[in-house]
Amino acid sequence: MKNWYVVYTKPKWEKKVAEQLTKIGIECYCPLITQVRQWSDRKKKVIVPLFNSYIFVQLADSDRNLVFQSAGAVRYLFWLGKPAIVRDEEIGTIKKWLETPDAYDFSIDSIxxxxxxxxxxxxxxxxxxVVREVNKTHYVLVLESLGCVLKMKHV
Incomplete structure (x- = not known):
């Protein structure tokens, strides 16, 4: 059975490691987002990884050492003494989130x-x-099942 694992990479090597591992037949997922970066003379849109220094790989437990054929792969992320396994639904949620538009309609009444x-x-x-913070410009929500914090601007 193949599981999704989290691989920690050298800084700024996420895309390179994913490309190298894909070439040797390992299924990889490096979620990317577009950001606007400001320099002193210009602004530019750049594509950067959603998670710094992390990529996801799907392979059998017995094949886990194959990822170290890439010079940028450092180690696996561990949870409770075992390599962390990410469920297919969680990978699907990340993909769905990245495919949807930037603006969403939502309303929160007196939370x-x-x-x-x-x-x-x-x-x-x-x-x-779980609502962690409410202020004039945004809400901060904790999605416990995904282990992440979501910051939503007021619309």
């Missing part, structure tokens, strides 16, 4: 820090979240 809510739209629809 308070500590409330549990279920998101109704966007890439994280049907996910439960």
């Amino acid at each position: 308070q820090v500590g409330d549990k809510i279920t998101l109704e739209s966007g890439p994280f629809s049907a996910q439960e979240a």
Whole structure:
């Protein structure tokens, strides 16, 4: 059975490692986003990894050492003494999130820090979240099932 594992890479090597591993037949996923970077003389859109120094690889447990054929692969991410396994649904959620537009319609009525809510739209629809922060410009939500923090601007 093939599982998704998280591989820690050298800084700025995420795309190179994913490309090298794909060439030797390992299924890789390096989620990428477009950001606008500001230099003193110009602005430019650049494509950067969503997670710095991490990529996902799908392979059998017995083939885990193959990733070290890439010079940029450093180690696996471990959880409770074992290589961390990412569920297919979580990879699917990341892909779905990256494929959807940047703006989402949502409304939150009189919520308070500590409330549990279920998101109704966007890439994280049907996910439960705990409200960590509410202020004039944004909300900060913790998606415990995905182990991430989501910052949403007021619309």
